[in-house]
Amino acid sequence: MSLRSLILATYINSGLFFLPIQMLPQKFSELESLATQIPIQNCVECNNFCTIKELKSIAKSITVKIISETGWGSGIILKQEGEVYTVITNQHVLNTNNNSYLIQTPDGIFYQANKIENENFQGNDLALLEFRSTHSIYAVASLENSTTLSLGDKTFAAGFPTLEKSEDTEFLLTRGRVSILSKQPLEKGYQVGYTNVVKKGMSGGPLLNIYGQVVGINGMHAYPLWGNPYVYRDGSEPTLTLRQKMSHLAFAIPMETVAKLAPNFASISTIKFDETVSIKFLNYLFFDDFGELLNWQFYPYILSTSCHGNS
Missing domain, CATH: 2.40.10.10 (Trypsin-like serine proteases)
Incomplete structure (x- = not known):
């Protein structure tokens, strides 16, 4: 018996699945429809993986376009402090003679942005920008x-x-x-x-x-x-x-x-995932070809028992 078959057998015997296989969708198109109908919620707090739609x-919501004289690149909204937002990007995106740039936020609004000069990234291809928004509020990564x-x-x-x-x-x-x-x-x-x-x-x-x-x-x-x-x-x-x-x-x-290099602007989440066998199994199951082996028959039930349905 293969490792995957053994894992599946273990989970079935442990009572993880309560619905008969024949009651679940047989086609991936039906599965995808179910997955995208789940209300969007914070996947991190949910301790569950996100759907592609999420x-x-x-x-x-967290990605911005950074526009310079020579073109554009991308950035990530890293921090909000009052009306001021901090964005992380690559240094090579900002390799121009000016220290002033335009940032286009997810709602399409353009803001003047300035490079934060007093951070030392020790040769890493990193740079920080900041912009001020007096009316709109943006998501932080x-x-x-x-x-x-x-x-x-x-x-x-x-x-x-x-x-x-x-x-x-x-x-x-x-x-x-x-x-x-x-x-x-x-x-x-x-x-x-x-x-x-x-x-x-x-x-x-x-x-x-x-x-x-x-x-x-x-x-x-x-x-x-x-x-x-x-x-x-x-x-x-x-x-x-x-x-x-x-x-x-x-x-x-x-x-x-x-x-590590810019602790005033970035801190790693303190949320810890329950790295149990069950969580590892879900990750393994959802994104590998293991789903094809089972015709994706039980996956919608796993989704229905996640915290997405408990909001």
Whole structure:
């Protein structure tokens, strides 16, 4: 018996499922319909993963477009203090002669923004901006350590690609998986490698986990056109095999790097997930091809018993 079959058998025998299989939807289209009808609630407090619809809503609410003389990039709303909002982005997004920029918020309003100069990010590809909103209130990102990720975990990258035109105000959310969790950072601080498509203009945008928390800052897309970004902070280089693997991936700077270097602006959430076998099982079940094996027959029931239905 395979490991997955053994896990499933264990959960069925333990009484996790109470409805007969034949009572549940047989088609993925029916499952998807059920999933998107669930009322949107805070996935983090719910201690449950988010639906794709919720993840996109969260990502859009915390991601801004940063406009400079030479183009645009993305940023994440990191902190609110009164009318002042702080945004984290990549330093290379702000590489212009001016320290003044425009920020477009999720509601389409433009604000004048200034770079915060007195933060030392020690060579990491990070920068902070601030803007003032006297009328509108904006969502602030929920943060989490990238150390909570494991290889193969689902990730969601968001931002405003410069080469994409769509009806959705150019906002893009892509799906992928964690492929590399480097113990030592590259020269610019990048450590998390993932398979998501990250396009030019999405630099500075959030990398989210399945709970809708920001675990990293996008900044390096796959297949770089020039230079060799795959050099570690200490000057050493990955093996040829690892470097070839890295070139196929996008990379993010871990959120804990920001929290460590700019503690006045970023703090990691104190909410702790119950890392029991059941939670691990749900993550494993929802995002892997295990669902196809079972024809997705029991998944809607799992959703119906989550705290989404208890609001």
